[in-house]
Amino acid sequence: MRRIAVIGAGAAGACLVESLGELVSEPCDLTVVDGAPFLWRGRAYQPDARDVITNIPASHMSVRASDPAHALRRLTARTPGCVDAQGLTARSLYGGYLAETLTRTLRRLFGRGWRLRTVRTHARRLVPEDDGVRVVTESGAEARFDHVVLCAGPASPPDPYRLAATPRWIAVPFPLARMLRGIGPDDRVGVLGSGLTAVDVVAALAARGHRGPVVLASRSGLLPAVAPLDAPPPLRHLTLTRLEGLTASGRRPSSGDLRALLAAELHGLGCPVGALRHELAADRPPFELLRRRLAGPDGHDAALAVLRQALPRFAGQAWSLLPEDEQTALWERHGRAVTSLCCPMPRHRAELLLRLHDAGRLRAVSGLSRVDRAPGGGFDLVTDGTEHRVDVLVNALNPGAPGGAAPSTAEASVAALPGAAHPLGGLRTDRRTHRVAGTGDGPARLYALGHATRGAVLFHFGMPSLVYQSGLVACALAAEGGPSRGGRAVSAAAH
Structure with missing residues (x-):
């Protein structure tokens, strides 16, 4: 019997165990x-207030690949009316779905x-x-x-400004209901970051009657894009089939090859490439850009639709084929804009932000x-020489961005191996199996999933x-097979 260890039982671990079972x-x-x-919940889906909601419709959040409607069906059966008009549900309810589903799956595997x-306990080293x-x-x-x-x-x-243990610094925003409890209704609130977590913080403050000013401070100032109303057109050029065709000759595709496919896709829709460059540049003031994206279709919508549809699967696979120096250059130039576009906020959240603005x-x-820590308490956020004084500061920085959160000790132990660390953070992994590079060629395998792959994936x-x-990963493990090698077991409580 083969022995498999899963290090980490958050959302990534939940997905893996489900895939192993299938x-x-x-x-x-x-x-x-x-x-x-x-x-099985991770930080984002732990118990929280019911108004703290997901940013993706429940219909797209099944943990079971073979049953795309599983999450929506289970959530609505257990809590009727828990999914709103946009298909969103409470994060805590979704966390309950993950925990319940994994409990059932483990019972089935036991059977x-x-x-x-x-x-x-946490793993300290992987050897x-x-x-x-x-x-x-x-x-x-x-x-x-x-x-x-x-x-x-x-x-x-992430703590790039070394604020740990500073009074009124909220290092981890979730669960929002508990972490924001100490913020007064008229406090001046600063939020580090301007992505989806920052939007969650703003919405939670508004729902709790906060009246004071809020400032979202980041290097880019970019807000998430807005979820589209209509289904995008099918892609013809930015497909996995075309991508595999580029690799058939045995060479790695370059960023120039990918730009050519993107240009062909846009040309087929009658959309100039310049429209996409304009969206990636995102050089308008953030709320002006948000207002335009909410207002309705315009000449840039086709470019946005193509990019949003291509990013999750095609761009993800294409990224893993690029040389690491090109990955680094692309991230430095477009990383934050791409993150903004591929992780849109619900429309009602965008409308709330505009009203508050x-x-x-x-x-x-x-x-x-x-x-800077302000004299007498609070913080000064310094942007281009201007100081913005706030009473309390909430951390909404992206832990997966290069230079972000500190890795787990288990990840750090692997990253120290020759050839295992990716220059953008995390571990080098094979794009087809997620096996970690630099960990030997024997039949025993070390794989990574989720945060530990933040540079390679x-x-x-x-x-x-x-x-x-x-x-x-599960397909790779299924293909491995082979006899189990013995070994002393960790002291453990039975599941």
Whole structure:
């Protein structure tokens, strides 16, 4: 019986275990290692207020690849009326769906002859060896496994301005209901970042009657795009089939090859390439751009529709084929704009932001270079020489961005191996299997999924991407087969 360890039981770990249950036919010995208080939810989907909602419709958030409607069906059966007109649901309810589904899946695997263990501590080191991958936990216990999949999130949130332990610095915003409880209704609130988490913070403050000014401060000042109303046209050139055709000759496609496919796609829709450049530049003031995107179709909508549809699957695969120097150059030039476009906010959230801005209660500033502790308390956010004084500061920075959150200790132990670390952060992984580079060529395999792949995988986050990528890992494990190698088991409580 093969021995498999899953390191991390958040959303990525949940997707992986589901995929293993669907794609690995023979019984295995499965150990899940995670010291978090809630299994299978991760930070974003832990218990929270019901008004803290998802940004993706429940119809697109099934953890089960073979059943795309699974999440919507289970959520509405358990809590009728829990999905709003835009298909969104409470994050806490979705976390409950993940926990319930994984509990059922593990029971089903047990009934099929799998051996299951849960180790309620964090992994400290992963050591690839000739006869397996050795896992060392924080308690000092060790075990050797045939295959290990690293699904752990960051060890700590991003803190580029070294604000840890500073009064009124909220380092981790979730759960929002609890973390925002200490903010007074008239406090001046600063939010580091301007992406989806920042939008969640603004919406949660508004729902709790906050009246004071809010400033979103970041280097780019970009707000998320707005979710489209209509389905995009089918892609003809930016397809996986065309991408595989580029690689058939054995060479890596260049960014020039990808630009040519993109130009052909836009030309077929009668959309000039300049329209896309304009969207990627995002050089308008953020709320002016947001107002235009909410107002209705214009000459740039076709470019946006193409980009949004191509990014999750085609661009994700194309990214993994590019040389790392081109990946780095593209991220530095367009990374934040691409993240904004591919992770749109719900339309009613965009409308809320515009109302707050028009009322003089919300601003978004760019060019953030420094955060100073203000005399007498609070913070000064320094943007292009201008100081913005706030009473409380909420961290909404993207933990997956280059230079973001500190990696887990398990990830750091692997990144120290020659050839394993990616220059943009995380680990180098094979695009078809997610096997980690630099960890040997033996039959024992070390894989990574989610946050640990943030440099090698363009979209290492979001349930649709995690479900797809976990299927790649599970297919690789199913293909491996082979006899199990023994080893001393970690002390563990049975699941």
